[in-house]
Amino acid sequence: MRVTSAWRATYVPxxxxxxxxxxxxxxxxxxxxxWQWVTNASGLGGWIxxxxxEGGRVASDFDTAELTVHPGMIVTSLKTRAGWHWCRDRTGNEGWLPASHLAPT
Structure with a gap:
């Protein structure tokens, strides 16, 4: 996929x-x-x-990492969830990007 709009990872860590x-x-x-905001026992939060x-428990593993990108970059979409894509860039970095910032190549 081609990145159409810049995106900067919002929550680090x-x-x-x-x-x-x-x-x-x-x-x-x-x-x-x-997407819903959750906080773990250590106070770290993120959108999942x-x-x-399922109540106050997570049903499956999930990583909230986002990918920082700029327009024109090519990324590979590995999976999608609720309007977001888990992508890998050409250097191997992975993270979520909103579908609104991507276009098919």
Missing amino acids: ALAVRAGDSVTPGRMDDDYPG PASLL
Whole structure:
């Protein structure tokens, strides 16, 4: 995919959760429907797909890392969730990008 708009990783460090982890659910994202803010026991927060929450537990492993990119870059989309793509750039870095910032090549 071709990056059409710049994106900068928003939350560093990113939150990585494992299936069964306890989290504190927070607000739903107004800009990206289907995503919910969660906070782990250490106080680190991040956005995860709301569909992965079962009460206060995470149903499957998830990494909230985002990828910093600039227009014109080529990335490979490896999976999608709720309007976002998990992408790999040509140097091997991986992270989430909003679909609105990508176009097919």
